[in-house]
Amino acid sequence: xxxxxxxxxxxxxxxxxxxxxxxxxxxxxxxGVLHLESLKKDLLEMERFWENQVLLSGALISVYYNKVAxxxxxxxxxxSKVKKANDTIVGAKFRENSEKHKHxxxxxxxxxxxxxxxxxxxxxxxxxxxxFDGQVDTETFNNKENIAKIDxxxxxxxxxxxxxxxxxxxxxxxxxLGEGKFNTEKEAIVTLxxxxxxVKELLRKLGIRVSADRILDEHTVLLDEDxxxxxxxxxxxxxxxxxxxxAQFSPTDFHEKFRESSFGISDPTNEPTIGVIDTxxxxxxxxxxxxxxxxxxxxxxEKTPDDMFHGTAVSSIIVDGPRLNPDLDDGCGNFKVRxxxxxxxxxxxSFSIIKMIREIxxxxxxxxxxxxxxxxxxxxxxxxxxxxxxxxxxxQFENDVIFVIAGTNKASTEPAKKIGxxxxxxxxxxxxxxxxxxxxxxxxxxxxxxxFFAKPDVSYYGGTPEKWMKVCEPLGEAxxxxxxxxxxxxxxxLSYLIDVMDLPREVAKAMLIDSAVGWENKTDWESIKLKxxxxxxxxxxxxxxxxxxxxxxxxxxxxxxxNSYNYNFPVxxxxxxxPYIAKxxxxxxxxxxxxxxxxxxxxxxxxxxxxxxxDKGDIITINDNQQSMESEDHPMNxxxxxxxxxxxxxxxxxxxxxxxxxxxxxxxxxxxxxxSIKTKERLQPRDGEGIRFGVVVTLRxxxxxxxxxDFIQQCSxxxxxxxRLNVEQRIDVYQTAEETVEFE
Numbered sequence: 001x002x003x004x005x006x007x008x009x010x011x012x013x014x015x016x017x018x019x020x021x022x023x024x025x026x027x028x029x030x031x032g033v034l035h036l037e038s039l040k041k042d043l044l045e046m047e048r049f050w051e052n053q054v055l056l057s058g059a060l061i062s063v064y065y066n067k068v069a070x071x072x073x074x075x076x077x078x079x080s081k082v083k084k085a086n087d088t089i090v091g092a093k094f095r096e097n098s099e100k101h102k103h104x105x106x107x108x109x110x111x112x113x114x115x116x117x118x119x120x121x122x123x124x125x126x127x128x129x130x131x132f133d134g135q136v137d138t139e140t141f142n143n144k145e146n147i148a149k150i151d152x153x154x155x156x157x158x159x160x161x162x163x164x165x166x167x168x169x170x171x172x173x174x175x176x177l178g179e180g181k182f183n184t185e186k187e188a189i190v191t192l193x194x195x196x197x198x199v200k201e202l203l204r205k206l207g208i209r210v211s212a213d214r215i216l217d218e219h220t221v222l223l224d225e226d227x228x229x230x231x232x233x234x235x236x237x238x239x240x241x242x243x244x245x246x247a248q249f250s251p252t253d254f255h256e257k258f259r260e261s262s263f264g265i266s267d268p269t270n271e272p273t274i275g276v277i278d279t280x281x282x283x284x285x286x287x288x289x290x291x292x293x294x295x296x297x298x299x300x301x302e303k304t305p306d307d308m309f310h311g312t313a314v315s316s317i318i319v320d321g322p323r324l325n326p327d328l329d330d331g332c333g334n335f336k337v338r339x340x341x342x343x344x345x346x347x348x349x350s351f352s353i354i355k356m357i358r359e360i361x362x363x364x365x366x367x368x369x370x371x372x373x374x375x376x377x378x379x380x381x382x383x384x385x386x387x388x389x390x391x392x393x394x395x396q397f398e399n400d401v402i403f404v405i406a407g408t409n410k411a412s413t414e415p416a417k418k419i420g421x422x423x424x425x426x427x428x429x430x431x432x433x434x435x436x437x438x439x440x441x442x443x444x445x446x447x448x449x450x451x452f453f454a455k456p457d458v459s460y461y462g463g464t465p466e467k468w469m470k471v472c473e474p475l476g477e478a479x480x481x482x483x484x485x486x487x488x489x490x491x492x493x494l495s496y497l498i499d500v501m502d503l504p505r506e507v508a509k510a511m512l513i514d515s516a517v518g519w520e521n522k523t524d525w526e527s528i529k530l531k532x533x534x535x536x537x538x539x540x541x542x543x544x545x546x547x548x549x550x551x552x553x554x555x556x557x558x559x560x561x562x563n564s565y566n567y568n569f570p571v572x573x574x575x576x577x578x579p580y581i582a583k584x585x586x587x588x589x590x591x592x593x594x595x596x597x598x599x600x601x602x603x604x605x606x607x608x609x610x611x612x613x614x615d616k617g618d619i620i621t622i623n624d625n626q627q628s629m630e631s632e633d634h635p636m637n638x639x640x641x642x643x644x645x646x647x648x649x650x651x652x653x654x655x656x657x658x659x660x661x662x663x664x665x666x667x668x669x670x671x672x673x674x675x676s677i678k679t680k681e682r683l684q685p686r687d688g689e690g691i692r693f694g695v696v697v698t699l700r701x702x703x704x705x706x707x708x709x710d711f712i713q714q715c716s717x718x719x720x721x722x723x724r725l726n727v728e729q730r731i732d733v734y735q736t737a738e739e740t741v742e743f744e
Contacts, residue, residue: 077164386421433462462486506694583655603688
């Protein structure tokens with residue numbers, strides 16, 4: 001087996017040199033006066049509605065698109081008098097009851113912008129009637145000569161705005177107040193659109209008074225049933241999203257008989273600590289000296305023995321899982337646990353848990369890996385991330401931590417069911433469960449999140465009737481099953497990679513997912529929605545080692561500008577060819593915006609890896625991804641880009657499929673491979689500035705030859721610092737670093 005290599009070097013940074021040209025119609029488009037008149041009527045109705053209300057100092061207007069709209073396809077002429085239209089977006093969702101995905105994007109704009117848009121569309125209609133017989137098609141509109149002959153001063157509109165209105169109209173079906181269906185029967189966490197108004201003041205105008213302890217952030221509050229009904233009756237257009245607060249646990253445990261545990265365990269020394277946020281913990285178990293327990297529940301909440309079963313069982317796997325389940329020994333040893341009891345076994349308040357998690361993380365910054373095996377029985381919403389998932393994503397963007405979350409369960413007799421909160425957290429590692437045959441367990445629930453994002457991330461063994469998971473509960477040893485008991489095994493592996501092997505969390509997550517994908521490269525929707533990117537190998541060595549015919553290396557960097565690149569990878573050559581099959585996995589932790597709905601991630605990192613073709617730095621990437629290539633125009637449908645290349649997802653896996661008749665690759669003049677990470681922003685231009693990324697690359701030699709020493713030598717000659725991820729050496733370093741030094 002070969003060691004995985006860690007390459008340390010510099011990624012160069014380059015700004016985006018491309019500048020947008022004049023607005024043009026996409027292929028085979030036609031815009032006519034009838035459609036523009038319809039859009040004008042919509043805007044006139046919006047103007048009438050918002051002039052007659054007193055709640056807001058502006059207008060909430062939803063734009064209904066005819067497709068999934070890329071950022072470049074969003075309106076730029078309409079609603080842009082005071083600010084750019086993209087800067088006024090306060091929400092995005094997909095059309096309800098539509099056969100295909102279509103964006104509905106909500107803006108908060110001034111009435112001046114609405115009036116200006118009505119004037120602009122009126123003048124555009126006049127130009128179409130006078131100059132183009134009432135309509136234009138792609139060929140006519142994109143012909144510069146046809147536009148140049150128009151006297152735009154006569155019509156009272158500038159050329160660019162006219163072009164923008166025509167192009168906008170080709171993508172927009174209508175303007176309206178928006179749509180949304182919310183459950184009004186129970187207390188709910190409600191998020192209002194950002195209307196530049198204090199949320200307490202806005203609700204007070206409606207007769208709704210909320211105390212400070214019921215406000216989660218500047219746009220989100222906890223409302224009881226009566227207040228929620230008032231809000232949805234008087235001003236439903238203010239509500240961006242609403243979810244029930246009191247969540248029932250997803251079914252997690254399937255018990256057989258208990259038996260008293262006969263295990264003993266030595267005292268902990270310098271083992272890594274994993275954080276556990278769960279139900280309560282029973283301090284009478286045999287491994288209690290490995291667990292630092294904190295009861296976070298209000299002392300007035302009634303607690304029963306049942307409240308300790310789940311949390312105790314989860315911590316038992318993290319501390320001593322391999323002895324409880326010898327067949328699942330992962331080679332990671334034992335771990336200490338800092339356990340925070342935040343819920344009873346019956347149900348939990350999402351609002352309360354969110355506040356507790358914020359406090360817990362802020363006061364325990366020494367912990368890098370957190371296990372969260374709590375999950376809601378309710379399905380996630382197709383148009384927005386849960387409040388719990390969103391706060392976990394925010395915490396991971398702001399702090400050097402990573403959450404491992406159970407994928408939630410259904411009863412084995414239930415039909416297919418979507419995963420529940422907080423398993424929709426994108427920055428977290430979400431874990432589903434498989435049986436010993438590596439097939440999804442009957443209780444496994446399904447991703448995808450927001451119709452495009454790949455969740456769960458991975459799968460692992462969580463126990464089935466064919467082979468139960470053994471845990472320690474308050475009454476002794478028990479046989480259980482559920483994703484709750486698959487997640488702790490992944491927490492152990494991530495803590496080993498981060499705390500023992502000293503890898504950045506971005507690299508650790510990438511290595512974990514890459515090991516699950518293997519060489520099958522099954523990243524289609526049907527496969528991902530149940531198993532994620534695959535089943536993680538049992539042994540940690542199978543993540544930290546590669547086969548003799550493989551060169552596997554990890555690299556990390558920071559995105560500072562549009563293009564972070566390095567064209568200096570000396571892949572060994574044989575007979576003037578590259579005899580390799582290649583794959584790569586990248587992970588990063590972006591800033592997210594829950595109020596943006598389905599357009600949740602603010603930053604996109606687009607990965608390119610392959611041979612460098614020329615002096616310009618053009619890369620022949622291993623997955624034929626050409627979304628961002630600068631040398632040519634590569635138009636691509638936004639929905640297609642999300643499905644094929646995971647656009648806007650924070651995990652990117654690219655790879656070649658192993659085929660029996662695969663041929664070695666051509667060697668170009670400079671004889672090097674390159675990596676380029678293109679950074680794109682959805683909202684603010686600097687949301688992704690300083691964002692870290694981790695990439696794991698594997699090169700498999702077609703003829704079974706071990707070329708790792710040649711690769712190491714060539715990398716050293718080109719200035720790379722090459723470290724072997726040698727487990728024994730890293731353990732020695734970790735133990736030395738954790739020793740307590742006593743001074744005389």
